[in-house]
Amino acid sequence: MTISMPTLPYNAAALAPVLMPASVERHFTDHHCRYVARLNELVASGPLADATLDEILRRAAPRGARSELFNCAAESWNHAFYWRSMKAGGGGLPIDAMRAQINSDFKNYKNFAARWKKAAAAQFGGGWLWLVYDVGRLKIVTTKDAYTPILRGLQPIIGMDLWEHAYYPDYGAKRDEYADRFLNSLLNWEFANENLVKAKVSGMIDRTVGPMHAPAEAAVAGK
Numbered sequence: 001m002t003i004s005m006p007t008l009p010y011n012a013a014a015l016a017p018v019l020m021p022a023s024v025e026r027h028f029t030d031h032h033c034r035y036v037a038r039l040n041e042l043v044a045s046g047p048l049a050d051a052t053l054d055e056i057l058r059r060a061a062p063r064g065a066r067s068e069l070f071n072c073a074a075e076s077w078n079h080a081f082y083w084r085s086m087k088a089g090g091g092g093l094p095i096d097a098m099r100a101q102i103n104s105d106f107k108n109y110k111n112f113a114a115r116w117k118k119a120a121a122a123q124f125g126g127g128w129l130w131l132v133y134d135v136g137r138l139k140i141v142t143t144k145d146a147y148t149p150i151l152r153g154l155q156p157i158i159g160m161d162l163w164e165h166a167y168y169p170d171y172g173a174k175r176d177e178y179a180d181r182f183l184n185s186l187l188n189w190e191f192a193n194e195n196l197v198k199a200k201v202s203g204m205i206d207r208t209v210g211p212m213h214a215p216a217e218a219a220v221a222g223k
């Protein structure tokens, strides 16, 4: 098996009452684990059988959403990052290096939070919301479907799943409430700090091997 099956970094009940245990368990097993299992089926006995997830992503990226291999690899990566972006008792004001960086790039936390929630609400359909580090500053970006910012040389700091399966069980159509609770009670600022420090050390990495958003023909193909 090329890619290890994931494990949650906490108990499925740890994020309650923001995300209920059954919701987290279903999201993890029915979505994340299935993407990883299918990814391993797709690469088994082929030229990518011993490749890392990052290598598979870069090889599959040119075909983007038209490739099941890309979708499974990207969603495997995105979900692993998402779980680590949250923690029990998280959220609230940023700490340490993130506090200074947020104040520098968004003026203050209140402005950052407003822009985060606005971006979450503006995304049409499934996708992801990211806080990324790009050329020395933080930015909020969204990606469509399975697309992941690492393929554009952007360095993820925090990721939030915007697919309906992530919030419908607990919030219905109230994606804004999900985004608000994520900020106030889940966001893992320690993880964000670790990623920011790593991003500043590694600098800009040119991994632009595919579009961040699916081209129109790929969206129509839906594969």
Ligand SMILES: [Fe+2]
Binding pocket: 027, 031, 079, 161, 163, 165, 166
């Ligand atoms: Fe998901």
